[in-house]
Amino acid sequence: MITQNPANRPRALIAMSGGVDSSVAACLMQQAGYDCTGITMRLTHNETLGQSGYQTCCSEKDIEDAAEVAFALDMPYQVLDFTADFRAQIIEKFIRVYETGGTPNPCIDCNKYMKFRHLLDWAEEHGMEYVVTGHYARVEQDAATGRWLLKKGLDEGKDQSYVLYNLTQEQLAHIRLPLGALHKTEVRKIAQEHSFINAQKHDSQDICFVPDGDYARFMEQFTSKHYPAGDFLDQSGKVVGTHSGAVRYTLGQRKGLGLALGAPVYVCGKDMQANTVTVGPESELFDRIVYAEDVNWIAIPALTEPLRVTARTRYHQAEQQATVYPAENGFRLEFDQPQRAPTPGQAAVLYQGDVVLGGGTITRVEK
Structure with missing residues (x-):
């Protein structure tokens, strides 16, 4: 190069x-x-x-x-x-x-x-x-x-x-x-x-183009779209409230739902076509199997057999014990213990000790 x-x-x-x-x-x-x-x-x-x-x-x-x-x-x-x-x-x-x-x-x-x-x-x-x-x-x-x-x-x-x-x-x-x-x-x-002007400067924490954290407001301003309200559903499909646009919610979210259902509920799923957000108990958030595509291998040229690894599905998550298997278009990651809200769009990054084995983008999850 x-x-x-x-x-x-x-x-x-x-x-x-x-x-x-x-x-x-x-x-x-x-x-x-x-x-x-x-x-x-x-x-x-x-x-x-x-x-x-x-x-x-x-x-x-x-x-x-x-x-x-x-x-x-x-x-x-x-x-x-x-x-x-x-x-x-x-x-x-x-x-x-x-x-x-x-x-x-x-x-x-x-x-x-x-x-x-x-x-x-x-x-x-x-x-x-x-x-x-x-x-x-x-x-x-x-x-x-x-x-x-x-x-x-x-x-x-x-x-x-x-x-x-x-x-x-x-x-x-x-x-x-x-x-x-x-x-x-x-x-x-x-x-x-060295008396650098930024010696005590705070670290940047937010997405650089959404510094106030309101990504839905940014998206509406950037696209000139309006993301309409829709139905909150429970696990049985019953309407239990009205949300303010499905893009505004992420898997595992509890705060800001505005629902009073007698027990805490969390975002467990979204149907973007129907503009619905499904809520349920925290127990519904846990999945053990993660599929990833758009994979990049670093420590190995390719994955040809199952390997024991530790893995993160979020940036600041503690590494978790798992086995990774070759899969069509990427890999299948099976955790020893179910993980809370692994989310499509996020990265699954694999480690062996302090070495990054590789990683990919989560496409779907299974129990």
């Missing part, structure tokens, strides 16, 4: 989000002797999305912070505009998945389609060997097999390997993640020592 630079100093593109993590990643790569160029991807225009942008990543304030850190490091810096691709690849898919009843994970898609694809291409075009990000994960090469491995970050509370499972062998060979062996407290200390 990227040819070696004949110069003595290896060249690296630093993906700078404006946060403390990518700033420290830039600093560490400079200290390691790399010739670094900072790049911020402009992914949205916040005014267009109706957002102030001050609590998101990739906002105007983030661009200012990234530029100031790059200046402090005496490092070349550019802003690249990818708003059109971000709209097509991320925002429109996000809306499409919600409208068909799933729950998307746009951060995974952004890493796959935007950050590592576009930045690696840009790096290659400009003679750079590596793309560097501030993710808390590790990239290592297996000496025995030659395969590149993705491993969990050593800071368990910050590990981001889950959202990087789509990285390919070719990409991993040209990616450097200098924070993988550090804890967040160490990263902030480095930033303070």
Whole structure:
């Protein structure tokens, strides 16, 4: 993908989000002797999305912070505009998945389609060997097999390997993640020592284009559609109330239903064609079998036989014991114990120890 630079100093593109993590990643790569160029991807225009942008990543304030850190490091810096691709690849898919009843994970898609694809291409075009990000994960090469491995970050509370499972062998060979062996407290200390403007900046928690968390309002504004009210149904199909649009509810949701049925109820299913939302007791949320497609394998070239793994079906979920089996178009994951609300649209990511085996997008679940 990227040819070696004949110069003595290896060249690296630093993906700078404006946060403390990518700033420290830039600093560490400079200290390691790399010739670094900072790049911020402009992914949205916040005014267009109706957002102030001050609590998101990739906002105007983030661009200012990234530029100031790059200046402090005496490092070349550019802003690249990818708003059109971000709209097509991320925002429109996000809306499409919600409208068909799933729950998307746009951060995974952004890493796959935007950050590592576009930045690696840009790096290659400009003679750079590596793309560097501030993710808390590790990239290592297996000496025995030659395969590149993705491993969990050593800071368990910050590990981001889950959202990087789509990285390919070719990409991993040209990616450097200098924070993988550090804890967040160490990263902030480095930033303070260098007087970075963002040393105490809060981490971005929300979807960058929906910083207030009201994704249904964003979808209606973006599409000019109105998602109409419909029926809440119980497990027998009886109408028990009126909801405010099926896209507004996710599997496992309890709060905000506005139902008084004598016992707590949770969203257990949605029929987007009929615009109905089925509610029931929490016991109805548990499933043991998950099917996934659009699979990417990292530690192995392909799955040819059942393997014992641990797995996550949500970003911050504790890993659970399971067995993965080859299946048509992907894999079948059977957990030792039923899991609460594994949801189509989310990712099932598989681990063996601290190594990411691979992962895929959940398409359906079974009891």
